[in-house]
Amino acid sequence: AQSVTQLGSHVSVSEGALVLLRCNYSSSVPPYLFWYVQYPNQGLQLLLKYTTGATLVKGINGFEAEFKKSETSFHLTKPSAHMSDAAEYFCAVISGNTPLVFGKGTRLSVIA
Amino acid sequence: EPEVTQTPSHQVTQMGQEVILRCVPISNHLYFYWYRQILGQKVEFLVSFYNNEISEKSEIFDDQFSVERPDGSNFTLKIRSTKLEDSAMYFCASSEARGNTEAFFGQGTRLTVV
Numbered sequence: 332a333q334s335v336t337q338l339g340s341h342v343s344v345s346e347g348a349l350v351l352l353r354c355n356y357s358s359s360v361p362p363y364l365f366w367y368v369q370y371p372n373q374g375l376q377l378l379l380k381y382t383t384g385a386t387l388v389k390g391i392n393g394f395e396a397e398f399k400k401s402e403t404s405f406h407l408t409k410p411s412a413h414m415s416d417a418a419e420y421f422c423a424v425i426s427g428n429t430p431l432v433f434g435k436g437t438r439l440s441v442i443a
Numbered sequence: 444e445p446e447v448t449q450t451p452s453h454q455v456t457q458m459g460q461e462v463i464l465r466c467v468p469i470s471n472h473l474y475f476y477w478y479r480q481i482l483g484q485k486v487e488f489l490v491s492f493y494n495n496e497i498s499e500k501s502e503i504f505d506d507q508f509s510v511e512r513p514d515g516s517n518f519t520l521k522i523r524s525t526k527l528e529d530s531a532m533y534f535c536a537s538s539e540a541r542g543n544t545e546a547f548f549g550q551g552t553r554l555t556v557v
Contacts, residue, residue: 363542374447375486375534375548421486428541430476430499433486 333358333426335434343440350394350409352437354422357403362424364405365431366396369419378420381405392416417441445469449535449549456525456556464520464552466535475518476536476546477510479503486534492518493541525556 338353366378379390386398396407422434448467456462468475477489490500492510509521532553536546
C-alpha cells in the first residue's frame with residue numbers, strides 16, 4: 332500500500348528565505364504525486380502535481396517540486412518565501428486506481 | 444471556475460444525533476469522495492463513489508456512515524449516530540476519473556459533536 336511521510340510538522344522561515352518542505356513516499360507502482368495547500372479556514376487547493384514526464388514540476392505561487400525516484404522523494408520548494416505562503420501543506424500520492432493518500436501535513440510559518 | 448461546494452460550513456450536533464453533510468460536486472465529474480481530517484491529524488480517505496455506488500471505502504467508513512447521491516447534483520455523507528470522535532473537518536472531493544487526475548476539494552464542513 333502506498334504511504335506518504337512529511338518530515339517536520341512545522342517549518343518556520345524568514346520572509347525572502349528558501350522554503351523546503353520534505354515529502355517521501357512509498358509505492359509499489361509508479362506513483363502520481365501531489366502537493367495541496369490549505370489556508371486557514373479554507374479547503375484544499377492543488378499546488379502542483381507530477382504524473383509522468385518532466386520530473387521538475389512548477390505550480391502556482393512560485394512553488395515547484397522535483398520527483399526523484401531513486402530517493403522516493405517529492406520535496407516542495409520556493410526560492411523566496413512570502414508572508415502569504417503561511418499555510419498547511421500536504422503531500423499526497425496515488426498509486427494506480429487507489430484513492431489519494433495524504434501525508435500528515437507541514438505547517439509553514441513565515442516570519443517578517 | 445467550477446468548484447465543489449459544501450454545506451454547512453460548520454455544524455454542531457449532540458452525541459447520538461444523525462447528521463447529513465452535503466456536497467455539490469463539479470457538474471461533469473464522475474467520481475466523488477469524502478475525506479476526514481481530525482484536528483491536528485492528517486487527511487484520511489473515507490469513501491469513493493461512482494455510478495451510484497461505493498467503489499472503495501476505508502476501515503473508518505463503518506456501518507454508522509452512508510453516502511448517497513439523491514439527485515443529479517448533490518452528494519451526501521450521513522452519520523447515523525454521532526460520537527465525540529466523529530468531530531472533524533469533512534472534505535468532499537470530485538474528479539473526472541480515477542487515478543492520475545486532480546481531485547477538486549470543497550471548503551470542508553467542520554463537524555463538532557458535543
